[in-house]
Amino acid sequence: MADKELRAVYAETLVALAAEDPAVCVVEADLARATGTGPFAKAYPDRFFNVGVAEANLVGVASGLSAVGKKPFAATFGCFASRRAFDQFFLSANYSGLKVTLVGTDPGVTAAYNGGTHMPLEDLALMRTIPGLVIVEPSDEVSLEAAVRLAWAHPGCVYLRLQRKSAPRRYPAGEGFAFGKAKILRGSEPADVALLALGALEVGEALKAADILAAEGVTAAVVDLFTLAPLDIPLVRGFAEHAKGIVTCENHRLSGGVGSAVAEVLAGMRKHAPLATIGVSAGSFGEVGTQDWLAEHFGLTAPHIAAAARKLLA
Amino acid sequence: MIRTAPQGPATRAELVELGSRALSIRLACLESLATLGVGHIGGAMSVVEALAVLYFRHLRIDTGNPKAPDRDLFVLSKGHAGPALYATLAEVGYIPRALLATLNKGGTSLPSHADRRLTPGVDMTTGSLGQGFSAAVGMALGLRMDGQRADGSARRCFALIGDGESDEGQIWEAAACAAHYKLDNLTAFTDANGFQIDGSTDEVQGLRDLSAKWEAFGWLSFTIEGHDLAALDAAILRAEAEKGRPTMIILRTIKAKGVPRLEGKVESHNAPFTMADFEASRAALLGQEAVHG
Numbered sequence: 286m287a288d289k290e291l292r293a294v295y296a297e298t299l300v301a302l303a304a305e306d307p308a309v310c311v312v313e314a315d316l317a318r319a320t321g322t323g324p325f326a327k328a329y330p331d332r333f334f335n336v337g338v339a340e341a342n343l344v345g346v347a348s349g350l351s352a353v354g355k356k357p358f359a360a361t362f363g364c365f366a367s368r369r370a371f372d373q374f375f376l377s378a379n380y381s382g383l384k385v386t387l388v389g390t391d392p393g394v395t396a397a398y399n400g401g402t403h404m405p406l407e408d409l410a411l412m413r414t415i416p417g418l419v420i421v422e423p424s425d426e427v428s429l430e431a432a433v434r435l436a437w438a439h440p441g442c443v444y445l446r447l448q449r450k451s452a453p454r455r456y457p458a459g460e461g462f463a464f465g466k467a468k469i470l471r472g473s474e475p476a477d478v479a480l481l482a483l484g485a486l487e488v489g490e491a492l493k494a495a496d497i498l499a500a501e502g503v504t505a506a507v508v509d510l511f512t513l514a515p516l517d518i519p520l521v522r523g524f525a526e527h528a529k530g531i532v533t534c535e536n537h538r539l540s541g542g543v544g545s546a547v548a549e550v551l552a553g554m555r556k557h558a559p560l561a562t563i564g565v566s567a568g569s570f571g572e573v574g575t576q577d578w579l580a581e582h583f584g585l586t587a588p589h590i591a592a593a594a595r596k597l598l599a
Numbered sequence: 600m601i602r603t604a605p606q607g608p609a610t611r612a613e614l615v616e617l618g619s620r621a622l623s624i625r626l627a628c629l630e631s632l633a634t635l636g637v638g639h640i641g642g643a644m645s646v647v648e649a650l651a652v653l654y655f656r657h658l659r660i661d662t663g664n665p666k667a668p669d670r671d672l673f674v675l676s677k678g679h680a681g682p683a684l685y686a687t688l689a690e691v692g693y694i695p696r697a698l699l700a701t702l703n704k705g706g707t708s709l710p711s712h713a714d715r716r717l718t719p720g721v722d723m724t725t726g727s728l729g730q731g732f733s734a735a736v737g738m739a740l741g742l743r744m745d746g747q748r749a750d751g752s753a754r755r756c757f758a759l760i761g762d763g764e765s766d767e768g769q770i771w772e773a774a775a776c777a778a779h780y781k782l783d784n785l786t787a788f789t790d791a792n793g794f795q796i797d798g799s800t801d802e803v804q805g806l807r808d809l810s811a812k813w814e815a816f817g818w819l820s821f822t823i824e825g826h827d828l829a830a831l832d833a834a835i836l837r838a839e840a841e842k843g844r845p846t847m848i849i850l851r852t853i854k855a856k857g858v859p860r861l862e863g864k865v866e867s868h869n870a871p872f873t874m875a876d877f878e879a880s881r882a883a884l885l886g887q888e889a890v891h892g
Binding site: 351 | 672714715716722723724726727729730731732733734735736737738739740741742744745768769772773775776779780
C-alpha cells in the first residue's frame with residue numbers, strides 16, 4: 286500500500302477530531318486546496334473559514350476564535366505562516382495566552398518549484414523565539430496524526446511544520462508520542478555517532494546515512510526529534526555525554542534552528558561530544574528546483590550527513 | 600446574570616445617568632494618568648463616551664462576573680486607550696478603583712496596552728494596531744458558531760479602532776472578511792479624532808472618506824458625533840437592527856476631550872500630564888457639568 290499524502294492524514298485527523306469536539310475549526314487563507322482540508326470543509330462547512338489571501342487576518346481570526354473557546358487550526362505556506370504573520374502569531378495568539386495551531390506547509394526545500402521566495406528556511410528560527418510555543422515537525426503519517434491530536438489537546442499554541450507529500454512510514458499505527466519526547470529510530474546510546482533529525486526529509490536522510498556508516502563499521506543512532514520546542518534535552522545530553530559525535534540534520538537554514546538549539550544545550554555542558562550541523566548554509570537564501578536537486582545542492586542528503594559524521598570521528 | 604438588552608432609545612434620565620458615568624470614567628482615567636505623569640491621554644479621552652454607552656447600556660455583561668459565559672464581548676483594538684478602558688472597568692466594578700493608581704508601574708495588572716491575561720474584563724490583548732480588529736472578527740464568527748442565547752438573542756462582539764489605526768492593512772483584510780461572512784453580530788466604531796502620532800490623519804496618510812470605504816467593503820456605515828450619548832445609543836440600536844452585514848459607526852471625536860491644555864492637539868497622543876493638569880481638567884469638567892446638569 287502506498288504511503289498516504291501527509292496532507293490527507295492532516296485533513297482526516299481534523300475531521301475525526303471535529304466529530305469528537307464541536308470546538309475544532311479550520312481557518313484557511315486561499316490555500317485549502319494545497320493544505321487539503323476540502324474534506325473538512327465538506328463535512329463541517331459551519332466550522333470552516335476561508336479568509337482569502339490575507340495571512341495577518343488568518344492568524345488574527347484564529348486568535349479571536351480561540352478567545353471564544355474554539356480550537357482553530359490555521360494553515361498557510363510556512364513562509365507566510367512565519368515571515369508574514371509573525372507579529373500576529375506572536376501577539377494575538379501566543380502573548381495573549383490563546384490556543385491556535387498554526388500549520389506551515391512546504392517546509393524548507395519541499396517548497397521546490399515555488400522557489401526561493403516561498404522557501405521557509407527560517408520558520409523554525411523565528412518560531413523558536415516565542416516563549417512556550419510548541420514546534421513540531423512529524424516525520425510520517427503516524428507521527429503527524431499524533432501531532433495533530435496532541436496539538437488539539439494542548440492548552441497553548443502550536444506551530445506544526447507540515448510536508449504535504451507522502452513520507453515512508455516510520456512508526457506502527459497507534460505509536461505513542463508526546464511533545465518534548467524524541468524517538469530513537471535506530472541504535473541506542475552508546476553509539477559512535479548520533480544523528481539528530483527533524484522532519485520527514487531529514488529523518489529519511491539520516492536513516493540512509495546510518496546505512497552508509499554501518500557499511501563502514503560506524504554505529505550511528507538515528508533520532509527523530511519530533512519537537513524542536515520543547516527539545517528533548519535529556520536525550521540530547523545523554524548522546525552528548527556518551528557518543529563520540531553528534532550531527533544535527535534540518536531542512537532549514539543553519540541559523541536559529543535545530544543545530545542552534547542543540548548547540549545551546551551543549552554550551553551548558555562542561556564536556557560533550559563534538560557537534561556538526563547539516564542544513565542550508567547560513568549565507569544562503571532558498572532557490573528553485575526539484576526537491577531532490579535542492580536537497581543535494583544545499584547539502585542535506587545522506588552522503589553529506591555521513592561525511593560530517595566521519596569528520597567528527599576522524 | 601447578564602443585563603437585559605435595552606428596550607428602545609435611552610430616556611432622558613438614562614442619558615443623564617450615562618453622562619454621569621462618562622464624567623466619572625474621564626476623571627478616574629485622568630487621575631490615573633496624572634499619578635503616572637505621562638500617557639496616551641488624547642486617544643483615551645476621545646473614546647470615553649463610547650465606552651460609557653457600551654459598558655453601562657449596550658454590552659450584555661454580568662457586572663458581577665467579567666467572564667460570564669454568555670456575555671457580549673468588546674475589543675479595544677486601539678489598545679493604547681487602555682487607561683480609558685481600565686477606568687471603565689473600575690466604574691463597572693470589575694477592578695478596584697484604587698488599582699488605577701498602579702497604571703504602568705512594574706508588576707501592575709494595568710499595562711499601557713490592553714492585556715486579556717492581566718486585567719479582569721479585558722476580552723482581547725491589543726496594542727499592535729490592526730490585530731484586535733481581526734480577533735474581533737474571529738470572535739464574532741466563533742459566537743455565531745455557538746448559536747443564540749436561551750432568550751433567542753445573538754451574542755455580539757463590539758470593537759473600537761482608531762482612525763490612525765485604519766492605516767493598517769490588516770484592518771481592511773478583516774473588514775472584507777467580516778462582510779463576506781455577513782457578521783451582523785459585529786458592531787465596530789472608528790474613533791475619528793483626526794490625529795495620529797506624526798500629525799493630523801490628513802497630513803500623515805489621508806484615508807479620505809472612511810464611511811464610504813466601509814460601505815464599499817460591504818458594511819453599514821455612518822458618522823455620528825462621538826461624544827453625544829444619545830447619538831451613540833441610537834447608532835448602536837441601528838447597528839443591532841441591521842441584518843446580514845456588520846456595522847461601522849464613525850465617531851467624530853475630539854482628541855484629549857476634557858483636557859483644555861491638550862484638546863484637539865497632535866501632541867496629546869502621548870503627553871506628560873501632571874496633577875496640576877488633572878486639577879485644571881477636573882475644574883473645567885465639573886464646571887461644565889454644573890452648567891449642563
